Amino acid sequence: MDDPPLTVWINLKQAAYRNGFGKGLDQAHVDQGWYRLRSTTTPFQVHVAASGVNGPWLLAYTEPRIAADLLPGTAYLGPRPAQTGLMLNSLSDLAAALLQIYHLVTEALKPSAYQEFLDQTQSLPDTTEAERVAIVRTAQGIFRRHLDTYWNQACAITGMRDRELLRASHIKPWTASNDYERVDVYNGLLLSALWDAAFDQGLVSFSDDGHLLVSMKLSDRAIAVLTDGRPVTVPISAGHAPYLNDHRLRHGFAALDS
Template identity: 75%
Template sequence: MSVDHPNYNSAAIWIDIRQAAYRNGFHRGLDQPMIQDGWYLLRSATTPFQVHVAAHGEGGPWVLSFSEPRIDGAILPGTDYTGPMPGRSGRALGSLVDLGDALSRIYHLVIEQLPPSAYQEFLDAAQSMPATTDAERLAIVRTAQGIFRQHLDRYWNQTCAITGVQDRGLLRASHIKPWAASNDYERVDVCNGLLLSALWDAAFDQGLVSFSDDGNLLVSPKLSDRATAVLTDGRPVTVSVSAGHAPYLKDHRLRHGFAELDF
């Protein structure tokens, strides 16, 4: 379902949205509406999670948009929304009761079941950061990179995924799918990264090595036998990856010419 351009100049619409937000976990910043292109931003005071809400008019219908792919829209009331929106997913809701129910379900899911999301943390941190100059945009990029590194450090226990090296100065937060080719979510997704010692990071970044979906090492014929021996010390190499790494690893293999066989 899609709706016409939202009516974002109505005080009555904001009152309804604010009440639904306050009752269902999205308390932060309700003293002053934050509106962009007809979408009201709602933020939680207890988690960095945020959503956007818009309305066709006073009394609805309502549209809820969010950017957390771990939330299955099918568990929410309403129907899929396919129109333009600020998030990755959307639900069209026929009543304020449905809007409140959707907000409540999302809030409790995020609080009780889902681990902290680097992307939501980035959205929250970047919310108050202007992006009108090159310096300001660079500051946002550095914020994203810092959050990515923090979550990657936590995921890999501040240890190289291959060698076990823990010297921070030798460790690199290596994107699997390159930054330039990734969307905002992928840029900070912990599954789009490996924490690697500098030599392994260089080999991986240049596509001289890659990994199967099971984490088994794949070596490019472009890598010399000597370099392979130095990297592996003659031992089998595997990386402990999850299912979430698989699409990024596939992208890396295809990007660097590793044949897709039984990976």
Template identity: 70%
Template sequence: MTMPSDAVLPPPVPSQGAAAWIDIRQAAYRNGFHKGLHQPVIHDGWYLLRSATTPFQVHVAAYGEVGPWVLSFSEPRIDTTILPGTEYTGPMPGQSGREVTSLAELGEALSRIYHFATVELPPSAYQEFLDATLAMPETTEAERVAIVRTAQGIFRQHLDRYWNQACAITGLQDRGLLRASHIKPWAASSDYEKVDVHNGLLLSALWDAAFDQGLISFSDEGGLLVSPKLSQRAIDVLTYGRTITVPMTDGHAPYLRDHRSRHGFGDDHD
């Protein structure tokens, strides 16, 4: 099955024969993803590949017994352009996708991803979440709540560490007054984004309330933006007349743009 490199493949359908899974299983086993290969785990046409040495997960879809194949994973720190194949932008379970046309390319892609996950990159909050919830059932409401609480706990731990257990604006360290605030709302975030430390600010309660209501936001560089809905008295109380700048990184930028867009701050603050 040959397609132009810029074509968007349709949603994957796993091959009905055993050959497709055998090839994927062999590529996975040889390149670090050898956990649970005795029985394929398939979600909406994607084979789930796992490792015993890292919670990192990769999904692979086969478009026939001789390919092409598509890999999908959630880790923006991995530059997909260093992987063999071409970019895949169709429907997929992860945030990033790569299409390969040979088993050699499939194995090489898995090998590079495994190397990054185990050697190059420190474990992410998302990997920690996957590890903590892998065996947790989610058939009842109580079980789903348990998974949500696990995610929120991991998010708070990583946010505390990132911001040195202090308000990103005031430096306040009284834990009872600090809130782990999502920049992009929880309900609108993917599983990766829900626990991504760059999708959060550790803020004291008053600043958190202003940010959550969209009365303030920040530029990509961390400069304070104030909504006209906020009174001058409130501005004075919050800032004491100081210029407020929060140390942001490139990782925060897409979340900040989402926040500004949701609350009407426009696009002239990048």
């Protein structure tokens, strides 16, 4: 997409400023025709482009919790810098979509770890190995912080609170996940070191309602040490389900809901 004319940026600045995305509008951040818009009150960001001076306008964002049908416009499936794309016929429709997104991410939805990751890494270079390691560490720090909050800084199974013994365990492996999944709080369990090792090696898993599933590879002694002879369940939500399904399939468990 070609770089848009100045008139597009002037119109877009006004719509962004009035509808929650007024951060850094003194300078346009544009890549291949897509402007990046940020908010002063939330790390959430969106990308906007225009087919012409008078539109249609294109809006792209990555947040699975915001369904496209909640916003004005129609689906845009062309090349875009984010997961969800919309086409809006007028600047007023774009403004309405921006305002609706802003209200959702500041009032209805908990802060997104992915948007926090974007906000912290957008301007970081990634040309050297050291720079890429810095980005990975940023992602891992965000993931751990959000897991700590979600699980109230305690092991999801035992309730243990000794931080040195707790691990931020990905359900779907880091190497198999995209950037969103790598920091998604639902792709993680906060586990004590022993439970983390068992889960990471696929010796245990969980059903969609949180019941423990045990691999045939795990010894009776190990099961006794892990469970202390008690039934084990984890209080999980619907957001964990696709990740747990991936874990079960990856490690040879039946893909059961219970």
